[in-house]
Amino acid sequence: MTNEGVHADQSTTSGAGAPPPPASAGPGTPPPGTRRPGGRTARTRAAVRDAVLHGLSDHGYPGLTIEYVAEHSGVHKTTLYRRWGGLEGLVADALDLAGEDTWTPPDTGSxxxxxxxxxxxxxxxxxxxxxxxxxxxxxxxxxxxxxxxxxxxxxxxxxxxxxxxxxxxxxxxxxxxxxxxxxxxxxxxxxxxxxxxxxxxxxxxxxxxxxxxxxxxxxxxxxxxxxx
Amino acid sequence: MTNEGVHADQSTTSGAGAPPPPASAGPGTPPPGTRRPGGRTARTRAAVRDAVLHGLSDHGYPGLTIEYVAEHSGVHKTTLYRRWGGLEGLVADALDLAGEDTWTPPDTGSxxxxxxxxxxxxxxxxxxxxxxxxxxxxxxxxxxxxxxxxxxxxxxxxxxxxxxxxxxxxxxxxxxxxxxxxxxxxxxxxxxxxxxxxxxxxxxxxxxxxxxxxxxxxxxxxxxxxxx
CATH class of the missing domain: 1.10.357.10 (Tetracycline Repressor, domain 2)
Known part of the structure; x- marks a missing residue:
């Protein structure tokens, strides 16, 4: 599954009250040729989000470190600190990004x-x-x-x-x-x-x-x- | 409020789905003259439970330490480790003890x-x-x-x-x-x-x-x- 597939998952499976699941593909930077809407900044943000989701899933909040996010996103630690302030900011932004999906509630007719x-x-x-x-x-x-x-x-x-x-x-x-x-x-x-x-x-x-x-x-x- | 008051609080205010609140009195060993049912072992358990509740309330689980529980219960660290195994055991026992209260659901007639x-x-x-x-x-x-x-x-x-x-x-x-x-x-x-x-x-x-x-x-x- 590519990272594009992650986006598709989020808009279809994240129901009411459930933040989207993490990528089932491995974490890391998008593979060569993967396109993301929004250019380089959006790609970086999504890669960081994926790394945060994986880190939270694997280690929980107490075990999540800036080093883990840097390693799994390919984004340098100093950039992470500059743009997100620290772990709290990274987790909050991952949630903000989760809320920007295209999920809509079911419309079955009744x-x-x-x-x-x-x-x-x-x-x-x-x-x-x-x-x-x-x-x-x-x-x-x-x-x-x-x-x-x-x-x-x-x-x-x-x-x-x-x-x-x-x-x-x-x-x-x-x-x-x-x-x-x-x-x-x-x-x-x-x-x-x-x-x-x-x-x-x-x-x-x-x-x-x-x-x-x-x-x-x-x-x-x-x-x-x-x-x- | 004495530590006896803690027990009274628990049987009256802890509703469905809510573990009992901690003592509003200060933590620590029961003051001289305080009686608890069940003798010395029960008194020790209750004092340890009170210390765990206060520690959780003040510092949360990540901040709770054996040292805190020992200091606030007056029970020695080695006794805490021997009888409860560690922090997980202490928290679990505090919950078990919370479940041993006399709370009953309301009976209003309808x-x-x-x-x-x-x-x-x-x-x-x-x-x-x-x-x-x-x-x-x-x-x-x-x-x-x-x-x-x-x-x-x-x-x-x-x-x-x-x-x-x-x-x-x-x-x-x-x-x-x-x-x-x-x-x-x-x-x-x-x-x-x-x-x-x-x-x-x-x-x-x-x-x-x-x-x-x-x-x-x-x-x-x-x-x-x-x-x-």
Whole structure:
């Protein structure tokens, strides 16, 4: 898989509430001939981001070092310090970049279908260790770095904001009442899954995703998300 | 406040999904005349637990040291190593001890009231920094220590299991169908709050707690938690 493939992965598999998985290809500078949009600066940023993701996945935030990022990105340590300030800045920028992907929420034609796809997307984003490593490491970093916590909040805020399109379409179709609290609704459909994945470390799967979607759908139909 | 007060706090304020807050009194060995149930071993364990909670709250898991726990518990380092093995064992035992409290879920006479009290209890357990510090530190530790993660899972499993009494009583009163998935239901009422408190770091409050309780109640009434 080339580094271009990494970008493709991110726009298709990173569901609500899950920062994108790290490259499944090896870390390092893009191979010769790889093109990235945005020129040299964007290429450098993406290479550094890839190195940070791999470092977080392999060693976690406490084990991540500037030396590791320099070695795996091909970007000199002094450049890393000058442009990112240090490890906190590198992790925050990796999250910022993760939030700049083209992911959009599912559009299946019904609220039921969209909620189920959203919930299954969360499960899928953590389906195996290689996918789960980066989003888990970002959350771990947020407990040790204020800047990482701020970047994670910004990432989730923006990601959930995109998900609100699901509710807007449901209102247009007459499946949800105008004034439905979309922010609460889209968080409710991820929360029971993210609780188990990141806090209680309990198993999740398609059946739980579907049950969670059904819970939120039933509550929406009963008007439990009415804003006012 | 004496160290006895710590115990009282734990049985009254530690809600679903929230390990108990640390003592608001200063850390250290119990003052002269303080009685703890269970004799000298239990007293030592509790003093060590208090020191671990304070250390986690003040410095987080990466900053916690055996020296800190020894100094603040009055228990010698060699005893700590011999009985707990090291820091991971100390954190895990503090969580185990937190799970041995007498907390029981609210019993207000209705499913609606119980769910609202459960949700508000989660908000209350993180209501200010001194309350939030220990449960947050335990989750942080779970990202860095497998033993802490296992102990946290055991704590939450047991805590949520106690919460299922709320559903059992609702079934007896005819407010919920027999076969309701109580495990899923009690997690659903905490999850949107814990997501915001521990992962997205978004504000929570009584209004959100009530909305979350209303969502779960509506879903339960619609049969969305039917086990089969």
């Amino acid at each position: 609220l039921e279908g969209d909620l189920r796809a959203l919930a299954r997307g969360v499960v899928d984003a953590f389906a195996d260790e290689s996918k789960a490593a980066a989003p888990t490491a970002f959350v771990a970093a947020s407990f040790q770095s204020e800047r990482a916590a701020d970047a994670l909040r910004a990432f989730y805020t923006e990601r959930f904001s995109r998900c609100e399109a699901v509710v807007e379409r449901a209102v247009e179709r007459g499946e949800a009442e105008r004034g439905t609290d979309a922010a609460a609704l889209v968080r409710a459909v991820s929360a029971p899954l993210l609780l188990r994945l990141l806090i209680t470390r309990e198993p999740v799967g398609t059946a739980l995703a579907d049950q969670t979607a059904a819970m939120v759908l039933a509550a929406a139909r009963a008007g439990a998300f009415a804003s006012r | 499913l609606e009231g119980d769910l609202r009290a459960l949700a508000r209890g989660v908000v209350d357990a993180f209501a200010d920094e001194s309350k939030a510090a220990a449960p947050t530190a335990f989750v942080a530790a779970s990202f860095q220590s497998e033993r802490a993660a296992d102990a946290l899972r055991a704590f939450y499993t047991e805590r949520f299991s106690r919460c299922e009494a709320v559903v059992e009583r609702a079934v007896e009163r005819g407010e919920a169908e027999r076969g309701t998935d109580a495990a899923a239901l009690v997690r659903a009422v905490s999850a949107p709050l814990l997501l915001r408190l521990l992962i997205t770091r978004e504000p929570v409050g009584t209004a959100l707690a009530d909305q979350t309780a209303a969502m779960v109640l509506a879903a339960a009434r619609a049969g969305a938690f039917a086990s089969r």
